[in-house]
Amino acid sequence: MAERAGKAHLQAMPGLSIVWFKRDLRVADHAPLAAAAAAGPVLPLWIVEPGLWAAEEASARQYLFQAESAAELCADLAVLGQPLVVRAGEPLAVLSALAEAMPVRAIHAHQESTGERDFARDRAVRAWAREAAIPFHEHRQNGAIRALPSRDGWAARWERFTRAPVLPAPATLAPLGLDPGTIPHPQALGLAPDPCPGRQRGGRRAAEALLWSFLADRALPYRRAMSSPLAGWASCSRLSPHLAAGTLSVREAAQAARRARDGESGGLAEGIDSFLTRLAWHCHFIQKIETEPAIERSAMHPAYAGIGGAGPGEPVFEAWAAGRTGWPFLDACMRCLVETGWLNFRARAMLVSVAAMHLGLDWRAVGLHLARLFTDYEPGIHWSQVQMQSGVTGVNTIRMYNPVKQGFDQDPEGAFVRRWVPELRALPGRLALEPWRAGGAAGYPAPIGDHEALARAARERLWGVRHGPAYRAAADAVQARHGSRRSGMRQVGSRRPPAQPRLELGE
DNA sequence: AGTGCAGTTGACTTT
DNA sequence: TAAAGTCAACTGCAC
Structure with a gap:
């Protein structure tokens, strides 16, 4: 195995940090990568999980988008010095095999807000890491907050999160000389054929092109055009698959949008404002499954x-x-x-x-x-x-x-x-x-x-x-x-917003 | 020119 | 991010 072949060389190292890439396939504004790189050698790892892709909600179009994004991430990491390492298998098995083959000083990943299966997967990895005495750091990647006690004050926290500085990609990564592995064909994962001729392409370049063209002019008719499936193709950002795969972070999108809006007035500024509102809604809805993973399965009421x-x-x-x-x-x-x-x-x-x-x-x-x-x-x-x-x-x-x-x-x-x-x-x-x-x-x-x-x-x-x-x-x-705490929305205990005093009633 | 009336429009409420 | 119902104000037209 590749892990064993490189062992002598790797055992001589003081220890490396694994960056477990999930749906965060980028090098910029990537807290796990930045933290790991600051500590020493980094093993950037993408795990292709058969269990995840066997799930009922998974499809080849989603996998191919992520595979394209991972391929581009691999090239971006190679420029820094250490390309992406791809392994197929369940995370627990892959991570523990790596930890046996080489000195792992820590594992860094983003928190993911997903359904019950992936929550259980992360819980199992946490338990194993604790047992193996390997620090497992989970970083926040969007506006969803783990173990949130109450929705009160959420909007202000979203603002603060998206206004924090965007993290630069590390300047260099030490090469490890590991087998890079290969990205499996979707059929090898048991995914059904899924022809989708108009599918968007994955990867950071596509994400950037969409972001800049949207902020430069496509956002102009956004408010009017987003309701129509015909006009929406051009006038919606269509960044959603990139935000889902993480080729672009919500924070990057929000900051680029704010910068673009500040130099504008009129229709384009309004369109960008609407987009920013929707970026917040994006996280608002992710918060729901973070708080209650069972919503994928059972009715909220x-x-x-x-x-x-x-x-x-x-x-x-x-x-x-x-x-x-x-x-x-x-x-x-x-x-x-x-x-x-x-x-x-x-x-x-x-x-x-x-x-x-x-x-x-x-x-x-x-x-x-x-x-x-x-x-x-x-x-x-x-x-x-x-x-x-x-x-x-x-x-x-x-x-x-x-x-x-x-x-x-x-x-x-x-x-x-x-x-x-x-x-x-x-x-x-x-x-x-x-x-x-x-x-x-x-x-x-x-x-x-x-x-x-x-x-x-x-x-x-x-x-x-x-x-x-x-x-x-x-x-x-x-x-x-x-529920959203946006002012004017109905709150518990009051059936409607308080009535405004009316002069003509003069009680 | 004023009046009555059917039909329209928009604001607001209810489901 | 809906649609239907209600009501008042308005409009166009005939007389």
């Missing part, structure tokens, strides 16, 4: 625990997943997602809401299917959003999207629908959004149901749960645990 619904293999689910519901705008969004791995926020919300509400699909099955299609799958954001758009959080109102109205609002000319649903290309203008008015289109299904009647039934079903007994107290607990 216990009253919805048994809500269930149709899943894979059932015709309704398959029609939704294939983009063949007969509602053109919804189908276009699904097909666009399948082929590009990305959709703007609003379109994602509609896909979930129609699935869980109109079609009565199981929210967790819906979430798993969409997770695999999102190149930018980020557990905390994803499961918070799926639960919210399915109406099972018990907080916020039930937001039900009308799949036909959304088409009229977001794609009034029908261009997006014609682009992604070829069966409707012959229908001009708005007719593509309502092919039933043209007597249908060859090869395209009739609507799977009367969306207005389905919406009514879903509304009654979901509100029915809310009107049941013992609902209120549990809802307040969810709000206290996860």
